[in-house]
Amino acid sequence: MAVMLTTLLSDIFFLPEWGKAYATQDLGESKVFEFATGYGHIYYQFVVRPIPIALGDVNYYDTITPFGQSGPVIISCAAGRRKELAAAFDAEFQKYCIANNIVSEYVRFNSCVKNAEDFKEIYSIDNRGITMYIDLSVGDYFLEEFKSSTRQQVRRALKNNVEIEYDYTGATIDEFHRLYEIMAKRNNIPNHYRFSKELLAESFSLLEGKQFIIYAKYEGQYISAAMYLHHGDFLHYHLSANDPEFFNVAGNSLVLNEGCRWGVENGKKQLHLGGATSDVLYRFKRGFTKTEPLDILTGKKVRNETIYNLLVDYNLSRGIIENPEHFPLYRG
Template identity: 75%
Template sequence: MTLVSKSLMPDIFFLPEWGKIYARQEKGEHEVFDFATDYGQVSYQFVVRPIPIDVGGVRYYDTITPFGPCGPVTIRCADGRRAELAASFDAAFQEYCNDHNIVSEYVRFNTWVKNTEDFENIYSLDNRGISTCIDLTVDDYFMDEFTSKTRGQVRRALKNNVEIEYDYTGSTVGEFHRLYEIMAKRNDIPDHYRFSKELLAESFSLLEGKQFIVYAKYNGNYISGSLYAHHGDLLHYHLTANDPDFFHVAGNSLVLNEGCRWGVEHGMKHVHLGGSTGEELYRFKRGFTKTEPLDILTGKKIRNETIYKLLSDYQLSRGDVENPNYFPLYRG
């Protein structure tokens, strides 16, 4: 295996530092599988999770990609050999799975890098919705991408004397986490998708220079904040937090406008807003872009059919499967 230079990674979610931080949300160990031949190279980071079911004293595992869209990605490939490279990668990773008792894998593919195109014949793909993004290459994102209603919200925030503050070091993570917890409780975000203050603080250390927080302040109070992450020419509206008591001053709209302004000044081509968990959030995000959304795709693959069936049948026989459509089934 040949380690891949960070500069060759197409997005922040493929960086090993990202994987190390967010792997803990999946309660497993972070791993990177770098596969290289004379005609190409693939990098793949994932989390190895122990399966909590005893099978004759043998411990089995499955894999999932860390929080955020990544999956296997082609780093380089000779012309006309991408399908061959993907097949060779798949065969090598199958050997890895055999050697490490890995039963199945679940992949959150990258929506804008579109790495599904190289691996669509290897994984069974599911569409999990759409992801919105703002095109910063237009002449004027404020006029060309924002709707008139959204422009009005930004102007309202300015009229209300909402101020902007940046944090590039994570010194205010405690304040951001306070706002984040308010939002998480209001929207009933499951514990699995809620991040601790400690994790966010560590992310500023491991991803130094690749993320920052933009705050909106009103009468001296922090009322809204967004954690932006970036790598190459891609900027991500990664996490956001708001105090609903101050929605009327439109601080969250000003924060997103400020992220776009920063992106333009620093040569970013897009601000990716991600998916939406509800209609209200979707309408808010769509107000900032006229660019067509992209599909959110996930992949799944069974690496050991015999053990997968044994585990699934066992859980079904015990009545421990609440969702028969879940993958892997034995975790449903």
């Protein structure tokens, strides 16, 4: 059944092993809720987090989908019954939440498979920006997707004799994390948003055969790297790591070009680059694709309004809610 389920789930972020690998990043426990009827099947992976507020003797929780993009996804459905199936799923998951003291739910939907469309009447949907991807199904991604300035960067790296190295097992995770920390500190990424070396090392065991690192090396030294994920038609530029002292030799551009080459050779249709937190990063990623970006959509839902309001009121009375736009508000 597990093997069959893996083949039915279209992107790596839906896989059970993904939830197990990254649940700790969201400080919770990975769970799966499956809903099946005679006319359809929905699979939903999420992380259950304890709410650090005491209300009597009961412990309350909320949920968030694991880092990445997933959410509930319809695996199968009879023609014309998707809306009915989503509503039935929602009713059953509501019962599950009440039985398990789950107060609220936050979903990061998958831009690749666009599963938010099936659940837009269930959740309050927000647009959180855009995510970019390279269309690997074109005749020649280098000419048809890359901008001329990006092609020049790739050629510069080759002219500088930058070399490519692969790691499929995580044996070089120390080196990757060294480069990752250089980048994280340079971009002032808070500690709680960074990935630990231990988590990344363990992910290679849990995601065996679905994750690898591509390095750029210059004069024998690792200067740039990207961790790639893959499943089905999709390849993901998951994490990047660069030493800015070597930006002039364009190793990061060569690493992305190599990722595209690997994707084409292994039958992938899209290489997802993710979003951008700065204008510089946006321009860099946009240089690799002429394809229109996809929307990043999230969903939110209060599953127990009474308890939700009590939690919000409690933290408001303590004056510790800093962001009134955050969901759930008691964590703001």
